[in-house]
Amino acid sequence: MKRIAACLLLTAAASAAHAASVTLPVLVPLTGFLAVEGASQRNGAILALSTPPAGVTAKYDVSDTGVSPEVAVNALERAAGDKPIAVVAPMLGTQMLAMLPVAMEQKIPLLTISGTAAITRQGNPYIFRFFPDDATTKIAQVRFALENKGVKKPAVIYQTTAYGQSGHAEIVNALKKAGIVPVYEEALDVAVKDMAPVLAKARAAGADSLIVHLHGGPSALLLKAAAASGLGLPIIAGSGLSQPSTINLLEPAELAGVCAETSSSPVSAESPAMQGFLDAYRRKFNADPDGFALAQYDGTMMALEAVAKGATTPAALTQALSSGSYAGLAMTYKSNGRGDMAHSAVIICYDGKSRIPKVVAHYTNAAAD
Amino acid sequence: MRRADAMLLLCVAAYGAYAFAAGSSYTLRVFSVAGIYALAAIGYQFIFGQAGALSLSQGVFMGVGAYASGILALRFGLGFDAALPFSVGVPVLLALAVAVPVLHLRTHYFALATLIISQMVLLVAVEWQGLTGGANGIGGIGGITILGMPIRAGWPLAATVWVCVALGAALSAWLMRGRAGHAYAVLREHPAVAGAIGLDGGRMRLAAFVLSAAFAGFAGSLYVHVIRVISPDVLGFPVMVTLLTIVMIGGRLGVAGAVAGAVLVIELPEWFRPLREYTLLVYGAILLLVVVAAPGGLVGALRLLLPDRAPPAPPALAASPALAELSGLAALSGASGLLLEIDGLARHFGGVRALGGVSLGLRAGEVLGLIGPNGSGKTTLVNCVTGLVAPDAGRVRFAGADITGLRADRVAHAGIARTFQTVALVDDMTVLDSVAIARPRTDFATARAQAMTLLDRLGVADIAQRRCGGLAYGLRRRVEIARALALQPRLLLLDEPAAGLNETEQADLSRRLRGLAADGAALLVIEHNMAFLAPLADRMACLDAGVLIAQGTPAEVQGDARVIEAYLGRPAAVSRPA
Amino acid sequence: MLALQLLFNALALGAAYALVALGFVLILNATGAVNFAQGDLVMAGGYGGLVLARMLPVPGVVLLPLLMAGMAALGLMVALVAYFPLRRRPPEAVFISTIAIGIILQNGTNILFGPELARTPALLGDGEFRWLDGVGGGLVVSAQSVAIIVVAALLIAGLHLLFSRTQFGRRLRATAQDREVASAIGIPVDAMVAATFAVGVALAGAAGLLLARGFFVTPNDGGNYMLKAYIAVTIGGWGSIPGAVAGAALIALFEVVFPALPALVPALGGPAFSQNGATIVLDALILVILVARPQGLFGEASKARA
Structure with a gap:
């Protein structure tokens, strides 16, 4: 029984x-x-x-x-x-x-x-x-900027939010390891409308590229302003730019040559x-x-x-x-x-014709500790 | 305590008992957070409720308290209790610093100024990453400890928070009992009257602002140890809106309103969780509904539904001191020379000349009637003498001392009282309290006994316990004069005291005013009603376009050609100066 | 060349802000109360433009009058639920009732349209004119910016004509100056206040349509616009219409030109010229104005504030 x-x-x-x-x-x-x-x-x-x-x-x-x-x-x-x-x-x-x-x-x-x-x-x-985590994605962003875009004198533009400040610290860290100090840094409130002053200051500081870490909306405003002013500098953006709802507000031409980090790009399938x-x-x-x-x-x-x-x-x-x-x-x-489960990030780039980005690089954080 | 307030507190206590009995950590946590907001809201009632100033920095005071406590805990390991002097002190210091430039501003400017200061504090907290952790904030702050003893989450924490709320509520009720509460009511409803009865409005507003900040800082230090992170969210506008909503829904006055409002506003979104994305929409609609339908909030609505039983009996008249002993007017009757000397007083508003160099004198025991067409500067003259308006030029001497440009409350304390053209009493206050509040330098019980004497003297002792709101016009006038007399004035300025009175009332008032003069007071009476004024006044003076055009006996002035022309020649004067 | 570009950008932004501030100051004058929902009504105007554009595929300039009519109706509703029941109460009551309206608008749009960024159609088109491309970055003038400036200028001019040339406008002005006197001489004061809400909210809606092209719109945008209107009106002088326009222009200069000064004048620099620094400098300036010059930079001392 x-x-x-x-x-x-x-x-x-x-x-x-x-x-x-x-x-x-x-x-x-x-x-x-x-x-x-x-x-x-x-x-x-x-x-x-x-x-x-x-x-x-x-x-x-x-x-x-x-x-x-x-x-x-x-x-x-x-x-x-x-x-x-x-x-x-x-x-x-x-x-x-x-x-x-x-x-x-x-x-x-x-x-x-x-x-x-x-x-x-x-x-x-x-x-x-x-x-x-931010360290992984920002190392990917900085490495791509340095290795693929030949960046020497970046301007770093970030948001005053938690997302922005946390990412900014890691960007500066990663640049420092490569012996690079940004020529210009600026923190933006999410309510900033006109990006012309930031771009003007970055240009005046002699930046050769923009490393951007902004939320979706401000990222889109920055790209629009950059395209309108004919900035002509490489832009490597943060994950804010990988969101399709943001990308839909931009013309493909405004995205030409822009790259961004993210964990993955499902729309690229x-x-x-x-x-x-x-x-x-x-x-x-x-x-x-x-x-x-x-x-x-x-x-x-x-x-x-x-x-x-x-x-x-x-x-x-x-x-x-x-x-x-x-x-x-x-x-x-x-x-x-x-508890960190994800250790790799990707870089996506837009070709200027389509709103669907291509994944151009995978980075795994070797020092995933 | 009023019945309605007690009823509300009972409801909150009943809900609290349910929360403790149910014992789920969720219910207790939300109830604890409600308690924290209740404390901050009790504080907010000082500045927004009692002083009537729409401050938009209460949220930031709470946030600054939270940051102070949180940073001290992280950097120096200070417990909740050890950090209290700082978590309360820093917001208080901020309030003091802010108060100097902005506290005197009127509604919308004060609101904007406090809003802008809040924005600046938020920006500093976000930018000063080394100290505050910036927008990310800092986690890992310990729970509340008292004397090194940790307070566990759940019922011990909720009990601790609510003991603090009870203490804060008791402190607030104690601070606002008796005279203080009535004084703030006058300041809030009729700021000009506050000065005229000797209340220092600036100091009262400052006290209310600082108390607000202190309560907010205390609430903030509880908050940071309950939420256990510091983050700029606590400095953001939504926290301010929550506090504003609590006080609007609960009631601007009375701790019961703050406590019930906090429980309702903090619990409501939790109860509405099933509404999902409509939660905040419904929340906004309820706020709108309450503002429109229940202006006094829950407390106000309940006070209407549950009116108080008969108020306590007034002090017996027999126990009241005799007037002569009280007023000391008789002692002055022998004084010689001019009590009030006005010399070349001038005042412009924008490009308009209200007073163009007026000189006048008044003896003790004398009644001077001041006449003149509308807009001739009579009220401006009284305002300049009593410190409500600063003159551009000229001097005012009273009993030998120069009082030119002295603040209104100091003028009142010097012995000058006044009444206003439109009767300015607080509707919700009893007649007795309205008069007693103007008695200087006495405890409130004595003041009330003395006020009975004055009411009796003006023949209105029988309505001592009625609220001013429902009184007939003639009675309101007399209460106002009784209030002016409560200051023991040596000079009384009356702005159109007979307006709106019938002939019997006028005769009665005239008799009583003569009696005051006989006791040695000097009276300056602005009036259009010659039938009232001529028999009353010893002398008369006439103003026209800010200039004195005649003075002498009533008969002389009434017969003066220029006076007649001033009144008849330009009948279409448009508006009176306020 | 950069200076010119920045000034132009500031002009376009300031023109849109001026409409927001004007709507705010009109309602303030007529009621003596702050309409704290003004910013959320700008946001609602953006979404209103979006809805119209989905129904009618025409340029924004055609949608604008339709949108303004719809927003005027919304303004009447706001007046009906949040102002008239409270008109005999102290001004703080309206302050709070309009905060409630703002909460309702913000969460209503979030439910209807979702939190994603949205964009209204261009007024005329998305073309742009470029001059002197080689010189210091050149000057880029987008058709949208020009259209914003022109539309705002026309609306402000129209408002001026309305107030100075029409019986209706004179009645509105009389109501704003003194409601009791206006009522005594037979002006239907309540109808005038309602009309003011309609005009003020229509202006907010127009600003919403103009701003939501270049700068997008989300349900959370209201608070920011509200603060700008409040500040513009305070700088310009409480109740002054030209002051509100000037105040809006000053805010735009502080957002666009001030932070760019280090790029124009290399000797300048430091944290004061960061975007947040510019906000703090502007805030401090407003506090100084409030304390030292209560009538505002451009206003007359008709209404004391202290």
Whole structure:
């Protein structure tokens, strides 16, 4: 009798591992200045959650975290009440910093694509970042500028936001390692309209190129102004320029010769699998995906695959994510021991005829530590 | 406490009890955050509610408190309690620095000035990366510790926050009890009256502004240890809008409003989560609805629904001191020489001459009637004497001292009281309190007893407990004169006291004014009503276009050809100077 | 040549800001209240232009009158829900009711159009004229910038004519000067205030259409425009119409020319000339103006503020 009962229990356990039902809430900024990026995060996550691996069903609820840390923390506390296996967490660094202590208390893994370097340096075992951190992407951006564009006297233009300041520090760092000091640096508020003064100062400072790290809208304004003034200098931009919604506002001619870093470029569809993702995304959301959407898709999928393999508790999932490796569509993800899962970035360039960029270089952060 | 306020606090307490009983860390966290905003909102009520000045820097004071506490925790390992002198002190210092240039500005300018200062602080926090971590902020700030003892998240944290709210609310209620609350009501509703009854409006606004900053700084230091990051978000305009919304929805006055407003405004978006992207839209619509439908916020609406039972009985008249003892007017009746000397007083507004060098004198015990067509400068003369308007030229001497250009409240303390052309009483205040507030240098209970004597003297003791809003015009006039007398003035300036009174009331008022003069006070009475003024005045003077054209006995002045011409020759004077 | 280019850019930007500030100051004069939704109404004008462009594939200059008519209707609605119920209350009440309108507009557009950047059609076309290409970067004048300047100038001139030459305009002005007197001499004050809201919001909408081509539009843009209008009106003198235009021009100069001074005059430099530095310098300047010259740079001291 006892033996039969044990047998039954084992079977039940085994089938649970194969037909797991998990809750995985999506907490992302849908209002405020990061709403575009937040929407990409949401879409990527939803695409994964609505097509989970066989045997897994995922319940999810989408919550807007706005841009304030307080709302994000409230959202996480609220989600914690539903016993989630993990949560998709916002890409805004300050929100992540505020959520980390709560994740620690509640023992919930956070799946994010925030690039802010500091979030994986707090010694918190519950953070998993599926986007290359700023160091990785900025090293790629600077290396491409130096190696492919022969940049010697760059002007560095960045945003006064968290995204901008964090990336700026890494750009200056990477340039310094190559023995280069920018001839001109300027931080711009997101509300700056006319880019002519910045371009004029960069030119007056004798810059031979612009290394840009701005959000989507300001990136587009800068490119328009550069094209209008016939600047004629190479422009190597940040991931803000890889978003299709931004690119659609520019004429292909205004993009001629412009390059940008990002984690991946799904619209360039480098592989058949990526093409599949692109098609599915377009069907579901009637929009083009960017690198953020794909990174969040990959990250969510890695978690769901781990669930399918039996990691059906937050603790087991945390363990699986921190030790496992996953071949996603954009790259292969593996933790460096701190929760940094993505270690490579790409450079995309526009040819001036099409709004679809070509991936011209892959960089893997060898010193992924 | 009013019944409505107690009711609101009970509702909040009931919700709090539910939050503690339910015990989920989510409910308790949101309730803690609501408590933090409640503290900042209680502070905001000082400047926006009590002083009536639309400050848009309360959010930044809270943010600066948060930064001070957070940075001290990260750099020097200071706990929440040890850092308090700084997290409260730094916003207070900022408020003091800001107050000097902008606190005297009027509504829209003050609002813009505080908004711009907030923008500058935000820019500095973002740019000064070495200290503040810039836009990224800094994480890893510890939770609240008190005397080295860490306060756990969940109910201990919520309890700690709400104990702070209770202390803050008690402190606010204590500060605004009695005289102070009434004084702020006068300052808010009738700033000119505040000066005229001896209240230093500038100092009161400063006190309110600094208190606001102190409460905000305290709230900010709680915030940073609950959210555990410093980031520029706490300095941003949305935090300010949240505080403004709390106070508008809860009520600008009364701590119950701030507390209930905070709980509602912070909890509401959480309750509306199922509405998803419509949450903020609905939030905006509710704010609009409340502003339109309930101007006094929850507190105001509830106070209408739940009016207070009969107010406490006024002090018995028998216990009131006799007037002579109170006013000390009789002691002055023997004074000789001129009490008030006006010499060559002039004032222009833009290109218009309101006063062109007027000289006048007034003895103790004398009633001077001042007449003149509309716009001839009568009210401007009174405004110049009482310090409401600074003269361009000329001197004013009172009881031998030069008081030219002295601030209104100092003029009042020197012994000059006035009434206004349009009666300026606070509708929501009782008659007794309206008068008692003008009694200088006494505790409020004594002031109220003395005010009863004055009300009795003007024949309105029976309405002492009525609120001023519902009074008939003649009664309001008398209350206003009683309030002026509460200053124990040696000189009383009355601006059209008989306007709107019927003949019986006029006769009664005239008799009472003569009585004051008999006690030794000097009276300057502006009037158009000759039937009232001529029997009352010892002397009369007539102004025309800012120049004195006649003075003498009432009969002489009324018979003066130039006076008659001034009144009859130019009947179409357009408007009165305010 | 660079100086000329920057001045031209500043002129185009200042012209659009002037429309925002004018709408703001008209409503301020008529009601004595700050319309804090003015910036969000500019943003709404941008999206309104977008909707019209989807329905009618014609150049922006044809859409402009349609948009302004629609925005005037929106202005009436704003007056109806956020001003008239509060007209006997202290001005702060309208301040807050219009903040609520702003929140509603911002989140409404976010729901309807999404957070992505959007762009309105060009007024005439996207052509540009270039002169002296070789000399210091040359001078580039886009058709859109010229159209902005011309349209803004026409609207400002039209406003001037409306106020000085028509019975309607004189009534509006009388209402703005003193509502009680206007009412006493038989002017329908409420109708005039409503008309002012219609005109003021139509101007905000026009500015939205002009700005959202070159500088795009997102639902979050309102606050920034609001602050600019508020500052322009304060610099120019509370209630002064020429002052508002001058204030808008000064803001544009601070955004476009001031931060570029180091490129024009190599001796200049330092943090004050960074974009954020320019904002702080402008902020400090406004505080000085508020404290030292309360009537504004160009205004008369008709309405005291302290």
